[in-house]
Amino acid sequence: ENISEKYRQFPFPTRHNAITDEYEVSEESLGIGINGKVLTCWQRATKRKCALKIIKDSDKARREIILHKKACEGCVYIVQILDIYENIFGENRCLLLVMECMDGGELFNRIRNRRDRPYTEREAANVILMIAKAVAHLHHMDMAHRDLKPENLLFTTNAEDALLKLTDFGFAKEGNNEQRPLNTPCYTPYYVAPEILSHDKYDKACDIWSMGVIMYILLCGYPPFFSIHGGTISAGMKTKIKAGEYQFPKAEWKNVSEEAKTVIRKMLTVDPATRATIDWILRCPWLAGTVPETPIDIHSMFDSENYEQMQIEIAAANHAQR
Numbered sequence: 402e403n404i405s406e407k408y409r410q411f412p413f414p415t416r417h418n419a420i421t422d423e424y425e426v427s428e429e430s431l432g433i434g435i436n437g438k439v440l441t442c443w444q445r446a447t448k449r450k451c452a453l454k455i456i457k458d459s460d461k462a463r464r465e466i467i468l469h470k471k472a473c474e475g476c477v478y479i480v481q482i483l484d485i486y487e488n489i490f491g492e493n494r495c496l497l498l499v500m501e502c503m504d505g506g507e508l509f510n511r512i513r514n515r516r517d518r519p520y521t522e523r524e525a526a527n528v529i530l531m532i533a534k535a536v537a538h539l540h541h542m543d544m545a546h547r548d549l550k551p552e553n554l555l556f557t558t559n560a561e562d563a564l565l566k567l568t569d570f571g572f573a574k575e576g577n578n579e580q581r582p583l584n585t586p587c588y589t590p591y592y593v594a595p596e597i598l599s600h601d602k603y604d605k606a607c608d609i610w611s612m613g614v615i616m617y618i619l620l621c622g623y624p625p626f627f628s629i630h631g632g633t634i635s636a637g638m639k640t641k642i643k644a645g646e647y648q649f650p651k652a653e654w655k656n657v658s659e660e661a662k663t664v665i666r667k668m669l670t671v672d673p674a675t676r677a678t679i680d681w682i683l684r685c686p687w688l689a690g691t692v693p694e695t696p697i698d699i700h701s702m703f704d705s706e707n708y709e710q711m712q713i714e715i716a717a718a719n720h721a722q723r
């Protein structure tokens with residue numbers, strides 16, 4: 402696929418020699434993303450274990466890498482990029498993204514595997530705080546991730562104090578700050594297109610919605626919006642999402658703090674214009690104060706078949722709000 406002019410040259414150096422010069426690549430797959438698979442690799446010089454994402458070269462792939470690289474500079478809550486290679490395999494041009502290896506795995510797997518002691522509301526607050534710091538970093542540089550979901554939130558290690566980091570920038574988008582201000586002479590008012598006037602300033606708001614869905618699940622173990630009979634998004638589920646129709650069923654929510662419910666209500670606000678901003682979230686009492694260590698019973702929904710169902714529904718809720 403030919404690369405358009407805009408993306409032909411990366412704004413930073415990439416390597417063109419074979420990645421095997423510096424890394425030993427294993428066939429062990431760490432996970433499969435929509436736009437590429439993630440393998441384990443080892444840096445020969447340091448024996449450091451890394452993650453390698455192989456993406457077929459295209460404008461979309463180049464945009465993902467440019468945005469991920471821009472995002473990870475200056476923020477420990479974004480998965481760090483170590484190297485970028487442009488290699489040719491047969492007739493396929495590929496981009497190889499070497500990242501720090503997130504050995505703690507995906508967010509929900511870690512909670513699901515928790516057996517020794519209960520998961521508490523305070524731990525959920527700590528997780529949301531780390532996600533909020535990653536999202537704040539993006540929103541402050543006028544970037545939106547637009548695919549926030551548990552599979553893209555990974556722990557550095559299995560240790561208690563592991564950091565949670567955001568990855569997979571395949572849907573990320575930079576704001577319109579490259580858009581010229583409206584009074585620039587090039588916009589003759591008669592002919593200016595509507596999308597220039599109403600530039601999609603709500604991309605960031607869809608990240609907040611996704612945070613609301615993730616926070617809801619962290620505190621009870623099941624998603625706020627779901628289709629009764631399972632399967633992918635149903636018409637009924639879409640209606641509920643558009644109307645922001647969800648409950649806090651007493652059984653699981655009676656011990657959850659009012660502050661937490663207030664934050665969820667503000668994140669799952671249907672109108673993007675009045676939905677919480679990331680700065681509001683960082684300053685809210687639930688994150689700024691001391692959260693009770695109330696145990697949360699989430700294992701009911703983390704058993705396997707419901708777990709797959711839940712991942713489908715989170716992705717669907719993301720798309721419905723995009």
Ligand SMILES: c1cc2nc(N[C@H]3CCCNC3)c3c(n2n1)NCC3
Pocket residue numbers: 431432433434435439452480500501502503504506507552553555568569
């Ligand atoms: C860096 C990037 C990365 N991506 C990973 N997995 C990807 C798979 C596609 C969806 N997003 C996450 C995994 C990792 N890492 N580490 N370690 C264990 C699994």
